[in-house]
Structure formats: structure tokens, C-alpha cells
Amino acid sequence: MALATACAVIFGTADFFGGLATRRSRVLAVVVCSQLGGMVLVLALLPFLPGVASTGALLWGMAAGVAGGLGIVLFYRGLAAGKMSVVAPITATTAMAVPVLFGLIVGERPSAPAMSGVALGLLAVLLVSREPGGTGRITLGPVLNALASGAGFGGFFILLKLAPADAGLWPLVGARIASIGLVALLALATRRSMRPAPGTWRVTIAAGVLDMAANVLFLLAAQRGMLILVTVLVSLYPASTLLLARYVLGERLSSLQIAGVVSALGAIALIAAS
Template sequence: MTAVLLATACAVVYGTADFFGGLATRRSRVLSVVMISQFAGLLFVLPLFPLLPGAFGAAALGWGMAAGVCGALAVAVFYRALAGGVMSVVAPTTATASAALPVLVGLAMGERPTAVALCGVALALLAVVLVSRQSGAGGGRVAVGPVVQALVSGLGFGAFFILLKQVPEGSGMWSLFGARLASVVLVAALALALRRTLRPGPGSLPVIVAAGLFDMAANVLFLLAAQRGMLVLVSVLASLYPASTLMLARYVLGERLNGVQTAGVGLALGAVALIAGG
């Protein structure tokens, strides 16, 4: 039950981070948002070392750095897919891949949730697809490139979850420190190679920092959940984050949910109940 609560809270916090990140990208370049938010997360993890202490280990740092590289590349590919494709296709493709990959890997590793929990997993995967759907998809043919990029980005996000699950218990925050350090270096190198500015747009810095802090807080919750529960369950619960992003957009920005998204939110709540009951 503790793992379910932590993973569900993780989804809420991830969704909040995405909400702030979405606001920030309206005012600043994508690489600027990613770089500053990742650096803010790196600074946020430092005070957590005495609160969640652990022994330093090369394995924890290595798994974390590998996760950070996958996460940073996934974000970059995801934004590129959104720029060149239809969001109503790109977003659910990414979300579904990020949820499905850890489920398949967890089952392959021998995890065996109860039948009720597996029904919750199936319901959660459907909920992820529905809440990620956008109105106004438009007609016409969808280019193959953005769909492939969306799939790749989803696999990258899923790999992030899988790699953090491999972190040895008792290593504290060293894995997340490694993840953020690797992602900051990678994004900085990418910006330098592309000659892109990392200066945030006017008035966007507080929003970008908030996105980074919430994202790191969600990573902490996921790490704690993964240490207490099965990858199959905690990863699919964490992947329900689009539901909380939608709810924030609804009540903060006044955006309207379409019928499919509303059904997806309802299914997400049902999925959490089934997984908790299983």
C-alpha cells in the first residue's frame, strides 16, 4: 500500500511539473526550460542527502546517470516530435510507450501482480491513452517521423523508470544526483553544439524553477515507491501524470476537458483503486 500511495503521489507531482513546464515553454526556448529546470532539480536534491541518507556507491551513481541520459534525451525527442507532428497522436503514443515498457520489463523479470492489480494496470494503460488525447486533431495524413520520435521518447521515459528501479537500496539520493548531473551536462553540451541560448524569457524564471523542483520531488517519490513495490505497478501509476496536468489546466487556466479526457481521468481513479486493492 505504501508503494501505491507513493507512486500515486508521484504521478500528481509529475503532472504538476509538466504543467509548470508547459507554461514555461510558452515564454522561453525549450532547451532553456530543460536546462534551468534540470539544474534547479540538481540543487534541490542536495539538501535531501541528510534527510534521506545513504551510502555512496558506484552502482547507484551509474544507474542514476544512465537514467538521467535517457530522461534528457526523451525530453528533447518529445519536444521535437510535438513540433513536427499532431499532438493528439504524439502525446498518447509517448505516454503509452512510457507506461507499457516498464510493465513488460517487470513481467519479464518475474514480477507477478495479483489478477486484480493486473486489471488495474490494463485500466491504467487505457487511461493514459485517453487523458493524453487532445481535441482538434484535424484531418489529413500523419507524418511517420513524429510518430517514430514519439515512440522513441516514450521508450526513453520508460527506460528512466526501469533504470531507477535497479538502484540498490540504502544508497539514498546518490542515484538522483547522478541522474540530474548527467542530464545537465548533456543538455548544456547539446545547447553548445546547436549554439542555442539558455537565457530564459522575461518573467519565466520562477515558473521554470518550479517545474524543476516539482520534477525532482516526483523523482524522489518514484525512487521510494520503486524500492517498496513492483516495477509493473509503480511505473504504471507514475505514468498517470497527464491526468493531474489536465486537472490543473482545467482549474487554473480554465481549459475545458473533452469527453474522452474526462473518461480517462475516471479510469485513472479506478485503476488506482484496483491496484491498491490488489
């Protein structure tokens, strides 16, 4: 489970850099350029982590890329129409719950301590995703967007897990091709610029490289362990994002978010000990 835990830390760091980039640049430009940076990394790693470049590997990866790309689009659409305090926790918990349910359906049976860690992990994600002071009326549209977005992210994890075991990193190549193409088409259809603002290139590329590094760790972890446990550990990544925001940017955490970070640590301990 060390790979999955490291993946969560790196995912959270990638989100932190991505958040810095989107504060100063266009969202779609950040997404496209960061994913191009990630593509460069995975292509560079292919000789060191070789696999069979089969049609199945690329197709499962492309399906995962479409699911993840749609998840991103729906997530931002939900944020535009609703409250962050509603959309984010629903998306995060759905993204974790979908692979957990799939794992149970296909016959994965973690130990009792591990399942306790899964339950604690779900609680942790719900708490750390809460926006401090979030209030306001909940409307159906943003909730449905959040559920669909979470299902897209969860589908990304499931589809990568279903790729052939001997595929190496090729599913991630397929995933990046599909997701970059999807977001680029969206940018062209909406006539949005895909050029990051001046001064944001470094942080944008850093976000993409870290995101791909985390994807590589997830794929390696999923090839070796249960989808349920790997996904739960990986989904705890918002805790590391929060800690970076606290100690690098000086942002204050709410009591619920602090409780979520503590719950995340407890979940990691329970799953690691099982």
C-alpha cells in the same frame, strides 16, 4: 502505493508549471534551469535520506539521466515534425508499457485486480494524452520519434529501479548530472540560449523542484514495490495536469480526456485495493 500516487500528482503539477514556463520562454532554457533547481533540492535532501554513494548508484543514475534526457529531446523533435494528438499518446503509452513488460520479464506477478488496474491505466494514459480535435495524416517519422521517446522515459524508470537498494538519493544526483549535461550540450551545439525569458524564473524553478520531488517519491516507491504497479500509477500524471489546466486556466477538456481521468481514478482504486 500512496508514494506512487503522490508522485503522479506532483509530476502532473510540475508539467503544468513547465508548460506555463515554455509558453513564455525557450524550451531548452526551461529544461536546463528547471533541472538545476531540481539538483539543488536533491542535494538538500541527501542528509535527510542518506544512502551509499557507490559507483553503481551514480552510474545507474547517470544511465537513467541519459535515457530520460534523450526521451525529452526525441519528444520535442517528434512534436516539431508531427501532430501532438499522435505523438503524445504514443509516447505516454510506450513510457508505461516498457517498464510493465520489463517487470513481467524479470518475474513480477501482480494480482488479477492489480493487472486489471494496469490495463485500465494504459487506457487512461492513452485517453488523457489525446489533443482535443486532433486530426491529420499520420507519418512514420513522428511515430518512430514518439516510440523512441517513450522508450527513453520508460528506460529512465527501469534504470532507477535497478540502482542499488541502499543508494538512497544518489542515483537521482547521477541522473541530474547526466541529463543537465546532455541538454546543455544540445543547446550549445544548436546555439540556443539557456537563459529563461524575464519573468519566468520563478515558475521555471518551481517546475524543476516539483519534478525532482516527484522523482524522489518514485525512487522511494520503486525501492518498496513492484516496478509494474509503481510505474503505472506514476504514469497517470497527465490526469492531474489536465485538471490543473481546467480549473486554473479554464481550458476545456474533451469527452475522451474526461473518460481518461475517470479511468485513471479507477486504475488507482484497483491497484490500491490489491
